[in-house]
Amino acid sequence: MTCKQMLHIAMLAGAMLAAPAAAAAQEVEIGVAQPNLEHPYRVGGVERAKAWGAEHPDVKLTIVDGRRDSATQLAGVEDLITRHVSAVVMSPNDSKALAPIADAAKRANIPLIIFDRKLDVPETDFAAFIGSDNVEMGRVAARFVIEKIGQEGKVIQLEGTPGASATVDRKQGFEEEMAKHPGITIVSYVGHYRLQEAVAAMEDAVTAHRDVKAVFAHNDTMAMGAAQVLEEQRLDGVVTVGMDGAKEGCEGVSSSRLTGSVYYPTMFPESLDLAMKVLAGETVEKVTFLDTPMITKETHDTYCK
Amino acid sequence: MSDGTNLSERTPMPAKGNLTAAAKDLMLRNIAVTGLLALIVISTFLSPYFLTVDNIFNVLRQWTMVGLIAIGLTYVIISGGIDLSGGAVLALATVIGALVAPVVGSAGMIVIVILVGAACGYINGALITWGKVPPFVATLGMMTAARGLALILSEGRTLTADLAPEFVFAFGRGYLGPIPMPVLVTAVVFIVAAVVLKYTVYGRHVCLVGDNPIGAHRSGIQVESVIRSVYTLHGVLAAMAGLLFLGRLGVGEPTGGMLFELSGIAAVVIGGTPFVGGVGSILLTFVGLMVIGLTYNILNLLSVSPYAQDFARGVIIVVAVMFSIRREAKSRARR
Numbered sequence: 001m002t003c004k005q006m007l008h009i010a011m012l013a014g015a016m017l018a019a020p021a022a023a024a025a026q027e028v029e030i031g032v033a034q035p036n037l038e039h040p041y042r043v044g045g046v047e048r049a050k051a052w053g054a055e056h057p058d059v060k061l062t063i064v065d066g067r068r069d070s071a072t073q074l075a076g077v078e079d080l081i082t083r084h085v086s087a088v089v090m091s092p093n094d095s096k097a098l099a100p101i102a103d104a105a106k107r108a109n110i111p112l113i114i115f116d117r118k119l120d121v122p123e124t125d126f127a128a129f130i131g132s133d134n135v136e137m138g139r140v141a142a143r144f145v146i147e148k149i150g151q152e153g154k155v156i157q158l159e160g161t162p163g164a165s166a167t168v169d170r171k172q173g174f175e176e177e178m179a180k181h182p183g184i185t186i187v188s189y190v191g192h193y194r195l196q197e198a199v200a201a202m203e204d205a206v207t208a209h210r211d212v213k214a215v216f217a218h219n220d221t222m223a224m225g226a227a228q229v230l231e232e233q234r235l236d237g238v239v240t241v242g243m244d245g246a247k248e249g250c251e252g253v254s255s256s257r258l259t260g261s262v263y264y265p266t267m268f269p270e271s272l273d274l275a276m277k278v279l280a281g282e283t284v285e286k287v288t289f290l291d292t293p294m295i296t297k298e299t300h301d302t303y304c305k
Numbered sequence: 306m307s308d309g310t311n312l313s314e315r316t317p318m319p320a321k322g323n324l325t326a327a328a329k330d331l332m333l334r335n336i337a338v339t340g341l342l343a344l345i346v347i348s349t350f351l352s353p354y355f356l357t358v359d360n361i362f363n364v365l366r367q368w369t370m371v372g373l374i375a376i377g378l379t380y381v382i383i384s385g386g387i388d389l390s391g392g393a394v395l396a397l398a399t400v401i402g403a404l405v406a407p408v409v410g411s412a413g414m415i416v417i418v419i420l421v422g423a424a425c426g427y428i429n430g431a432l433i434t435w436g437k438v439p440p441f442v443a444t445l446g447m448m449t450a451a452r453g454l455a456l457i458l459s460e461g462r463t464l465t466a467d468l469a470p471e472f473v474f475a476f477g478r479g480y481l482g483p484i485p486m487p488v489l490v491t492a493v494v495f496i497v498a499a500v501v502l503k504y505t506v507y508g509r510h511v512c513l514v515g516d517n518p519i520g521a522h523r524s525g526i527q528v529e530s531v532i533r534s535v536y537t538l539h540g541v542l543a544a545m546a547g548l549l550f551l552g553r554l555g556v557g558e559p560t561g562g563m564l565f566e567l568s569g570i571a572a573v574v575i576g577g578t579p580f581v582g583g584v585g586s587i588l589l590t591f592v593g594l595m596v597i598g599l600t601y602n603i604l605n606l607l608s609v610s611p612y613a614q615d616f617a618r619g620v621i622i623v624v625a626v627m628f629s630i631r632r633e634a635k636s637r638a639r640r
Contacts, residue, residue, distance in 0.1 A: 037461055039461065188610070195556065199554065201605060204601075208608060232478070
């Protein structure tokens with residue numbers, strides 16, 4: 001065996017080792033961290049993210065489930081950073097508990113895009129935030145109810161889980177806007193964002209308030225539950241407004257069981273497009289708020305796909 | 306050995322001629338019933354909507370699912386155990402029901418769902434008897450695993466179930482006269498469970514196993530198979546609650562039935578069944594269930610702030626249990 005032959009073999013071996021490494025370097029990997037993968041909103045987001053991934057074969061999406069636990073999510077995102085993914089797109093389980101991740105990402109030079117829920121760090125510590133304003137959603141719902149029932153009447157509010165930021169904000173926006181209309185009375189019940197609890201609360205609510213003119217629920221599941229009770233008790237003409245505008249809300253509106261639903265964007269594919277822009281070195285808006293329009297019979301086709 | 310189900314026999318009657326003491330004793334011995342009556346009287350004064358046929362049937366229907374789980378829990382707690390998996394097994398049952406209904410039809414779906422419940426319960430019993438896992442831990446594991454399985458099977462979504470109208474009528478939305486069908490179904494189960502516990506050999510065995518497992522073993526009772534049977538029964542009843550959920554709401558919800566097991570345990574304990582087992586009453590579990598159900602209802606009817614409601618419910622449950630446990634302690638001391 002000559003020296004030349006040996007050199008050839010060595011070069012071949014080197015090329016074989018180097019080839020996969022080069023291919024991996026070309027591929028973009030985006031880590032998507034959801035606080036949980038069981039809530040319909042999160043499930044919908046992941047589905048849209050996967051659809052986006054199918055259209056972008058050059059990008060690898062890795063989805064990390066926080067399992068409703070801040071420590072689990074923190075560990076999951078830390079693993080992403082250790083593996084040096086190209087970018088992290090995250091919705092924090094808790095705005096304070098996940099704050100350390102911003103520093104870790106910054107040191108590893110990995111752009112961090114926050115979506116849906118805020119992270120409790122200075123704006124310089126992440127690449128961009130994309131979200132919607134739950135308080136504004138509450139206002140949108142209130143204005144819609146006023147438009148439908150006028151200046152007077154009783155409105156039942158079915159609240160989500162007490163203390164959750166969405167519940168607090170949606171309630172605040174709705175009640176703030178309604179306070180401008182002294183003829184409106186709001187009675188509140190808690191449905192924990194779940195169907196069975198909403199149905200039970202609504203049964204009690206309409207027993208005590210048969211003169212109800214509108215129902216406003218903090219999500220579509222509860223609004224559908226309310227609609228079922230109204231139907232069973234033959235209370236016609238009550239305006240029912242839900243929130244989120246995912247599959248359930250869209251079906252509710254198209255079947256006329258819901259009068260309307262305030263659309264809450266899943267932030268997909270917008271957050272992924274944002275991540276791609278950041279990776280391409282483009283300047284992006286630090287904070288983006290997506291609109292939360294009202295889905296009604298008329299606007300159904302625009303927002304429900 | 307006193308008659309296991311009849312709690313009152315544990316306290317001897319006071320001396321004759323002391324009427325106030327007699328009345329007080331009667332009230333104390335039936336503290337859950339007294340509490341329920343007081344709650345009904347007070348609520349009737351507070352809200353004109355409370356004591357109406359529609360409202361009472363609403364409340365009964367709202368609590369049928371927790372009621373079925375509470376029946377299973379009464380058996381489990383009497384046998385000296387505990388089961389935390391009721392709500393999760395319910396959720397798993399609704400999800401599996403929604404998935405199989407279009408394939409096997411509603412009748413086949415009922416069979417499958419009941420078998421799933423029985424399997425979950427049997428696994429609990431097997432873990433406890435063969436695996437020597439403490440009931441709290443075994444059923445905590447089942448609670449987590451069953452809910453996880455429900456989430457896996459449903460991919461986290463709420464599944465719309467394609468159900469036969471007859472099923473929806475019988476298990477959810479139908480009425481027989483003024484009585485909602487789920488209430489009727491649950492009432493039948495309550496009566497059968499009460500009769501079995503009090504008047505059958507099996508029911509007596511369950512009490513004996515809880516009261517004195519070693520004694521039960523020495524008198525030839527298959528203690529471990531009795532224990533497996535009560536957990537299986539609990540699983541079947543939780544799955545049946547899942548059928549009522551499907552019938553009433555028409556969907557399989559992986560997050561459904563959250564904390565139903567705790568409401569069920571509260572109902573059993575307010576009904577005076579002690580955690581140590583040995584004695585207990587299905588009828589008093591029903592009374593406990595109604596104490597909780599009517600408390601929720603009256604607070605809702607009065608439109609009490611939702612946050613204040615949670616506080617009030619917590620206080621009422623603890624006070625109710627405190628009274629029934631004090632009564633129990635007193636009767637044990639006198640024995």
